[in-house]
Amino acid sequence: xxxxxxxxxxxxxxxxxxxxxxxxxxxxxxxxxxxxxxxxxxxxxxxxxxxxxxxxxxxxxxxxxxxxxxxxxxxxxxxxxxxxxxxxxxxxxxxxxxxxxxxxxxxxxxxxxxxxxxxxxxxxxxxxxxxxxxxxxxxxxxxxxxxxxxxxxxxxxxxxxxxxxxxxxxxxxxxxxxxxxxxxxxxxxxxxxxxxxxxxxxxxxxxxxxxxxxxxxxxxxxxxxxxxxxxxxxxxxxxxxxxxxxxxxxxxxxxxxxxxxxxxxxxxxxxxxxxxxxxxxxxxxxxxxxxxxxxxxxxxxxxxxxxxxxxxxxxxxxxxxxxxxxxxxxxxxxxxxxxxxxxxxxxxxxxxxxxx
Numbered sequence: 001x002x003x004x005x006x007x008x009x010x011x012x013x014x015x016x017x018x019x020x021x022x023x024x025x026x027x028x029x030x031x032x033x034x035x036x037x038x039x040x041x042x043x044x045x046x047x048x049x050x051x052x053x054x055x056x057x058x059x060x061x062x063x064x065x066x067x068x069x070x071x072x073x074x075x076x077x078x079x080x081x082x083x084x085x086x087x088x089x090x091x092x093x094x095x096x097x098x099x100x101x102x103x104x105x106x107x108x109x110x111x112x113x114x115x116x117x118x119x120x121x122x123x124x125x126x127x128x129x130x131x132x133x134x135x136x137x138x139x140x141x142x143x144x145x146x147x148x149x150x151x152x153x154x155x156x157x158x159x160x161x162x163x164x165x166x167x168x169x170x171x172x173x174x175x176x177x178x179x180x181x182x183x184x185x186x187x188x189x190x191x192x193x194x195x196x197x198x199x200x201x202x203x204x205x206x207x208x209x210x211x212x213x214x215x216x217x218x219x220x221x222x223x224x225x226x227x228x229x230x231x232x233x234x235x236x237x238x239x240x241x242x243x244x245x246x247x248x249x250x251x252x253x254x255x256x257x258x259x260x261x262x263x264x265x266x267x268x269x270x271x272x273x274x275x276x277x278x279x280x281x282x283x284x285x286x287x288x289x290x291x292x293x294x295x296x297x298x299x300x301x302x303x304x305x306x307x308x309x310x311x312x313x314x315x316x317x318x319x320x321x322x323x324x325x326x327x328x329x330x331x332x333x334x335x336x337x338x339x340x341x342x343x344x345x346x347x348x349x350x351x352x353x354x355x356x
Contacts, residue, residue, distance in 0.1 A: 014113075015046040018069070025056050026068055034071040042286070043115040043126025044069055047195045050114060053224055062222045062254040067114055073286035082123040084282040086323020095133045096141040099325060102152040103184075106141055108133055108172070109159035113195040118249060118290040120282035120319075125159050132164070138172075146179055153184035162191040166202035170209070177211045186215040188247065193220045196233035204240045218273050219247045221255050223263040231271050238272040245276035248314065250297050251290045252281075258303040265304070265312035278314040280329065283321055294318070298331040305331075306343030 018035035021027045026046070027035060038044075046054075046067045054064045083089075090099040097105040109132045110125050119125065133141070145151050154176065164172070176182055187207070191198050207214050216237055220226060237244060246268045248255065255261050265275045278301070281291035301316045316330045334340055339347045 013048045015051060016044055018044070021046070021068060024051060026051065026054055026064065031071075034074075035069050038069040038071060038073050042069065042073060042117075042122050043112075045113065045115045047114050049196060049227070049229065050194050050225075053227070060253060062260075063224060065254055066116055066118070066221060066251070069117060070289075072289045073117060075288065076285045077283075077288050080283045080285045080288070081321060082285060084120050084284050084321055085319040086321065087121075089323035093140045093144050094137045096144060098144075098151075099323065101150050103155060104145060104151055104153075105155045105157050107158045108138075108156055108161050109163060111163060112158070112160040113163055113191050113198070116190075116249075118251060118281060118284065118287045120284045121159075122284055122286075142175060142179075145182060149181040151182060153186060154182055155186045155188060157188045160189050160191055161187050162189040162198060162203065166200065166206045169203065170206040173206060173210045173212075183213060184215065185210055185212045186217060188217045188219065190219045192216075192218055192233040192237065193225050193227075193230045196227075196229040199233035199236050201236075204236055204242070207237070207242055208240045214242050216242055216244045217247050217276065218244055218268070219249075220264065220268070221248050221251055222260065223267045226264075226267040226271060234271045234273060244271075244273040246273050246314065247277050247279065248275075249279045249281060249290075250292055250300070250316075252292050254290075256292050256296060256300060258300060258307065261300060262304060262308050262312070265308060265314060269309070269312050275312055275314040278316045280316065280318045282319060294329055298329065302331040302343075 015021050015024055015026070018027070018032045018039055021035065021044075022029050022032050050063060050067050054068070055061045056064070087097045087105075090097050092098055095107045097107070111127060111131050112125060115122070115126060145154065161169070173185065176185065207216070218234065234244065248264065250256060255264060268275050278297075280294060280297055281287060297316055304313060315328050317326050318329045319326045334352065335347065338349060338351055338353070340350045341347050
């Protein structure tokens with residue numbers, strides 16, 4: 001397979017350096033020297049779709065906070081890790097992570113349309129290396145999957161798998177058609193939101209014509225990201241019968257209040273995307289300014305339970321550092337003294353330990 005499968009649509013307009021950010025008016029010229037130091041370590045890319053959403057006059061703009069680098073990223077805490085969720089500990093061959101028995105992650109590409117400032121793979125994604133798994137690496141990953149009938153689902157991640165050219169993506173997915181025990185193909189992506197023009201009829205056809213059940217996990221963190229263009233891209237996927245779920249990261253100052261999170265989750269449901277995971281911030285280097293406490297996240301989820309439709313409730317999860325897996329960490333409504341707490345905070349007696 002070629003190592004040039006990525007289509008950089010509007011590449012000339014994507015902001016990829018501190019100089020470009022200054023020229024676009026998103027950061028002041030005085031910030032350039034500090035941001036150059038950040039860009040030396042972590043990739044920078046802000047698509048036109050996201051750049052036009054940024055209110056440059058607002059120092060707390062939630063879109064800028066996600067995509068425009070700051071010197072806060074140069075502060076690394078002792079507990080932060082280059083591989084915060086332990087991918088490497090569960091990688092039997094390059095590009096593949098097998099943490100859970102019935103599914104694997106396949107990291108097809110090492111580039112994204114945008115680079116989130118809180119990314120848990122920020123040490124490994126970005127320009128400078130190969131854009132995609134080489135043919136030998138890909139074949140080794142496929143051989144591993146073929147040899148293990150317990151693998152029911154393949155999760156395509158990276159990088160962002162939907163930056164791959166449609167023809168290349170279709171060619172790759174065709175290779176899964178004969179692996180009978182793989183029934184589910186899931187794609188984790190930001191593309192429909194941050195670069196909706198990439199969701200063309202060709203990319204939809206590549207996803208649809210797989211002979212498998214396809215899910216697309218949409219990553220967005222603020223309701224403003226769900227623009228008319230993004231919703232149209234999501235509609236193209238939904239109209240083709242492709243199921244969608246959401247992924248969101250809990251981010252301090254961006255979505256850690258009930259109003260913002262409720263608006264985002266309702267926006268997902270309205271766009272036919274089922275809320276799935278709300279991730280607690282991982283211990284990625286230089287991201288401490290984004291992280292809330294778990295208690296704050298649990299309080300937020302308790303508030304959402306009382307005001308938001310069940311259709312719009314994500315599961316609040318923590319990826320345990322070191323590769324030990326993902327666990328739900330939402331609030332507990334069951335007390336130790338045979339009480340249960342309702343969504344409004346009232347406590348009620350209930351005998352949990354009666355024999356059936």
